[in-house]
Amino acid sequence: MRLQTSFHTAFRALLRNKLRSLLTALGIIIGVAAVIAMVGIGNGAKKQVEDQVAALGDNALMIFAGSSSRGGMSGGFGSAGTLTLDDAFAIKRDIPGVQGVTPEVEGSTRISSGNQNWFTRLNGVAADYFSIRMWNFSFGGPFEERDVKTAAKVAVIGKTTAVEIFGTEEEALGKVVRIRNVPFTIIGVLAPKGASFFGRDQDDTIVIPYTSAMKRVLGTKTIPRITVSVERGKSVAMVVEQITSLLLQRHRLPGDREPDFTIRTQEELTTMATATSKTMTTLLGFVASISLIVGGIGIMNIMLVSVTERTREIGIRLAIGARGSDILMQFLIEAVTLSLLGGLIGIGLAFLAAALIMHFSPMPVYITAGPILYSFAFSAAVGVLFGFYPARKAASLDPIEALRYE
Amino acid sequence: MAPIIQLDDLRKTYASSEEPVHAVRGVSLTITKGEFVAVMGTSGSGKSTLMNILGCLDRPTSGSYLLDGIEVSKLSRDQLSDLRNHKIGFVFQNFNLLARTSALENVELPMLYRRTPLSPAKQREKAMAALEMVGIGKRADHTPNQLSGGQQQRVAIARSLINDPVLLLADEPTGNLDSRTSIEILGIFQRLNAQGITVLMVTHEPDVANYSKRIIVMRDGKIRSDTQVAKRFDAAEELRNLPVETTP
Ligand SMILES: Nc1ncnc2c1ncn2[C@@H]1O[C@H](COP(=O)(O)OP(=O)(O)OP(=O)(O)O)[C@@H](O)[C@H]1O
Ligand SMILES: [Mg+2]
Numbered sequence: 001m002r003l004q005t006s007f008h009t010a011f012r013a014l015l016r017n018k019l020r021s022l023l024t025a026l027g028i029i030i031g032v033a034a035v036i037a038m039v040g041i042g043n044g045a046k047k048q049v050e051d052q053v054a055a056l057g058d059n060a061l062m063i064f065a066g067s068s069s070r071g072g073m074s075g076g077f078g079s080a081g082t083l084t085l086d087d088a089f090a091i092k093r094d095i096p097g098v099q100g101v102t103p104e105v106e107g108s109t110r111i112s113s114g115n116q117n118w119f120t121r122l123n124g125v126a127a128d129y130f131s132i133r134m135w136n137f138s139f140g141g142p143f144e145e146r147d148v149k150t151a152a153k154v155a156v157i158g159k160t161t162a163v164e165i166f167g168t169e170e171e172a173l174g175k176v177v178r179i180r181n182v183p184f185t186i187i188g189v190l191a192p193k194g195a196s197f198f199g200r201d202q203d204d205t206i207v208i209p210y211t212s213a214m215k216r217v218l219g220t221k222t223i224p225r226i227t228v229s230v231e232r233g234k235s236v237a238m239v240v241e242q243i244t245s246l247l248l249q250r251h252r253l254p255g256d257r258e259p260d261f262t263i264r265t266q267e268e269l270t271t272m273a274t275a276t277s278k279t280m281t282t283l284l285g286f287v288a289s290i291s292l293i294v295g296g297i298g299i300m301n302i303m304l305v306s307v308t309e310r311t312r313e314i315g316i317r318l319a320i321g322a323r324g325s326d327i328l329m330q331f332l333i334e335a336v337t338l339s340l341l342g343g344l345i346g347i348g349l350a351f352l353a354a355a356l357i358m359h360f361s362p363m364p365v366y367i368t369a370g371p372i373l374y375s376f377a378f379s380a381a382v383g384v385l386f387g388f389y390p391a392r393k394a395a396s397l398d399p400i401e402a403l404r405y406e
Numbered sequence: 407m408a409p410i411i412q413l414d415d416l417r418k419t420y421a422s423s424e425e426p427v428h429a430v431r432g433v434s435l436t437i438t439k440g441e442f443v444a445v446m447g448t449s450g451s452g453k454s455t456l457m458n459i460l461g462c463l464d465r466p467t468s469g470s471y472l473l474d475g476i477e478v479s480k481l482s483r484d485q486l487s488d489l490r491n492h493k494i495g496f497v498f499q500n501f502n503l504l505a506r507t508s509a510l511e512n513v514e515l516p517m518l519y520r521r522t523p524l525s526p527a528k529q530r531e532k533a534m535a536a537l538e539m540v541g542i543g544k545r546a547d548h549t550p551n552q553l554s555g556g557q558q559q560r561v562a563i564a565r566s567l568i569n570d571p572v573l574l575l576a577d578e579p580t581g582n583l584d585s586r587t588s589i590e591i592l593g594i595f596q597r598l599n600a601q602g603i604t605v606l607m608v609t610h611e612p613d614v615a616n617y618s619k620r621i622i623v624m625r626d627g628k629i630r631s632d633t634q635v636a637k638r639f640d641a642a643e644e645l646r647n648l649p650v651e652t653t654p
Contacts, residue, residue: 005518016506316502319463320516320565321491323484399490400463403502 003329010334013306014341024302025342027295028382032346032375034288037353039371042281044364048194049273053266059099060132061240062269063087063226063247064262081222082260085210087250088126088226095242097234100128103210103223111206113177116165120158121205122179124213130156132229139173140188143209151211155184158203159192177206182216184208194362201362236265285371292375295342296382303335303390314394315402328395335387336380343379347372409472410573410604411437411460416469418455418627429455430466431627437606439572442599444615445608447624453608454577456624460606461496461575462486474572491519495566497576501558503550509561510546513537516569536564540594556587563594567603574598576607580614586648592617593641617641 014021065083085103092101105124110117129135130142143154155177162172169189176183184206193202214220230239240263247261264272307314314327350372354365418430430452437443445453458464459471462478471478474493481489490496503512513533517524524532537543540560542553550558559579566574576595580588596617599605607618615621616639623631 002518002523312502313504316504317515317519318487319461319490319496319502321487321489321519321569323487323519325484326519400458403463403498 003333006326006329006333007337009330010337013334014337020302021338021341024299025295025338025345027298028292028339028342028379029295029346029349031288031292031295032343032379033349033353034291035285035375035378036347036350036367036371037357037365038284038288039281040350040354040365040367041357041363042277042284043368044366046274046277046281047366048364049277050270053270053273059230059232059234059236059266061228061230061236061243061263061265063091063228063243064264065222065224065260067258067260067262081224082251083223083226084221085223087247088223090246090250091226091228091243094246095239097231097239098228099231100126100132100229102126102129102132102227104129104225104227105210105213105218105220105223107213107218109179109206109217111161111165111177111179113165113175118161118164120161122213122217123205123207124210124218125207126210128229129207129227132227135193136191138169138189138191140186142188148209148211151215152209153182153184153212153216154187154208155179156188156190156207157186158190158201158205158207160201160204161206162186162189164204179206179208179217184212194364236267240265289378292378292382295379296339296386299335299338299383300386300390303331303387304393306334307331307390307394310394311397311402311405314397315399315405318397318399319403324395327397328391331391331394332384332387335391336383339379339383339387340376343376346379347376408475409436409438410441410474411435411606412470412472414470416456416459416471417467418452418459418464419467429627430459432469433624433627433629435622435629435632437604439604440599440602442595442605442617442619443607444618444621445606445624446610446612446615446621447630449610451624452627453624455627457575457577457606457608460573461494462489463496487519488521491516491521492569493571493573495563495569495571495574497559497562497566497574497579499578499581501550501555501562501582503558503561503565505551506549508547508549509537509542509553509564510534512550512561513565513568516565520569532568533564536568537561539567540564541590554587555582556584556590559583559587559591560594563591567598572604574603574605576605578608578610580609580611585613586645588614589617589641589644589648592639593645596641613639 063083065081088101088103092098102125107122108119109122110119126148127143127145138159142156143152147154157172159169162169165177166172166175172186172189175186177186190203190207210223228239228243230236243263244259248259251260253259317327350367354367357363357365413433413435416430416433417428420427420429433456445456447453455464459466462473466479473489478486478489504515510530510533513536514529517529517532534543534546537546540563542557542560545553545557553561580591583591592614595605595607609615616635619635619638621633621635622629
């Protein structure tokens with residue numbers, strides 16, 4: 001039988017039972033949509049992380065308190081309390097090629113203005129922070145080194161925080177917010193950055209001088225993290241080396257002792273972040289693939305029912321001269337058509353889902369050709385794989401038995 | 407004349423759960439080109455079993471069956487399919503048309519499985535011609551459930567002839583039809599036979615058998631008698647003689 005005729009026959013058979021065909025393909029539809037949307041979400045997160053880390057500048061590096069091999073990493077970067085402000089000053093003063101240095105302290109806190117309350121992230125940083133992070137301002141501007149020296153009660157806030165407390169970004173400028181009852185004047189509103197990896201809103205923040213944060217709000221003496229930017233054209237690796245020996249010396253650690261700090265360059269951070277999101281993407285794709293297999297089993301189930309129901313038809317076709325292979329092709333094509341149609345609908349559904357997700361949440365969904373091709377090929381394979389057994393069952397029927405079947 | 411069918415000690419035994427059923431127990435028979443044979447016999451005498459073997463739908467347990475010079479019992483499944491496709495036309499008592507499929511497409515069906523495919527236009531043309539030939543060209547786009555029994559049997563006959571077989575087998579083709587429609591169907595068989603197609607037909611009714619040229623009677627899986635028809639009925643003439651009231 002011609003392939004074209006086989007497809008025609010398959011279409012006819014599927015159209016004859018529209019609802020059943022749709023329900024049978026539903027597993028594949030959902031499976032394909034899930035794979036594409038899930039990988040899209042994973043990719044969106046990955047792209048965002050990459051963008052964020054890239055926004056840090058390829059000349060940036062971070063120093064975390066604690067050793068990387070002794071729980072420093074697993075216990076959370078910077079939890080060891082081994083970095084001091086003097087370390088930060090020393091780096092800025094003694095290492096050639098360093099452009100900007102900022103200690104970073106952080107915490108979560110309630111802030112208020114009038115009767116408005118908001119729970120947000122507090123960042124205590126130096127004036128260099130904004131240039132290192134390449135973070136611009138929608139309104140107002142950053143605080144300066146002078147403000148840091150005097151532990152001034154000035155603050156810069158993110159868009160979300162501004163809107164939550166003051167209604168609009170413009171309104172926030174010049175207003176006073178109380179951070180744990182200490183009044184701070186808002187001198188700048190940061191340009192929005194959107195959601196971060198794992199969906200945290202980066203604009204939900206308030207940034208103040210680290211001195212103010214440590215003395216007036218958090219009451220800490222150690223700093224978990226120092227971010228450093230290297231001058232353009234200077235070797236990051238060289239700077240890392242020099243910082244390492246400087247800190248080892250300052251912390252009076254002999255060369256054979258493990259350092260009590262960890263330095264990560266932007267490149268390493270990118271690799272780490274993308275590795276994490278890659279794992280997540282793979283995991284999401286894998287879970288969604290399982291639903292494709294379940295969809296395939298659904299097809300097999302219905303095809304088996306269909307073969308039994310159509311035993312007489314098979315008998316008639318065999319009686320008038322169809323070969324076993326013709327019958328095999330007929331049912332196989334039916335199964336594959338079912339799964340491919342399911343795949344196509346699933347692709348459409350994935351785009352719809354992506355549009356909905358992006359409309360109703362800050363999560364970016366980034367649909368690429370890869371998972372579309374993969375899930376489409378996969379659904380075709382599922383059709384062949386799970387259609388084969390029922391089709392072979394149909395093809396191996398005995399003509400006279402099939403004709404007698406009631 | 408060349409033999410179309412040559413059977414030598416053909417046997418068919420069904421291995422059922424209790425004791426084996428010997429449905430055909432040693433049939434030797436020669437049918438030459440152009441014959442019109444009616445097979446009669448009591449129920450259970452093995453007529454259908456024999457016809458199914460002759461139609462390559464079933465295989466004999468032992469014995470030899472030469473169809474147009476080919477030893478059928480040695481053929482593979484696919485080769486049997488091909489024989490059914492272009493050497494044999496089979497007409498069933500219950501028509502066996504594909505449901506929800508138009509008469510035209512039912513007739514086209516055997517052409518879809520040809521080893522040498524025809525163009526879709528050619529297929530349509532041939533199928534239409536076959537439907538015209540059996541007198542229901544006007545019903546080409548009707549599905550079986552929109553057709554009467556007699557009309558369905560005409561479609562089935564058109565289908566059986568579409569690949570120009572040498573042998574037409576019919577197992578009780580008029581079993582489900584009234585007498586007038588039966589005669590019309592027999593008329594088609596007589597016309598085809600006159601054109602050179604060998605016809606083999608199973609029937610219970612002596613009246614029907616008398617339209618053939620040769621009557622074989624079976625009993626208990628064996629041939630009891632084999633006689634030429636002395637006074638053969640002519641369907642066209644019988645139809646003319648039927649009372650006018652029964653004409654539709
Ligand atoms: N598939 C089968 N399995 C077991 N026994 C069978 C099978 N088919 C037919 N038989 C037996 O073989 C014998 C011949 O059956 P067959 O159908 O050939 O008779 P028949 O002459 O066509 O009868 P009828 O005139 O009623 O159609 C019967 O005894 C029947 O019970
Ligand atoms: Mg019978």
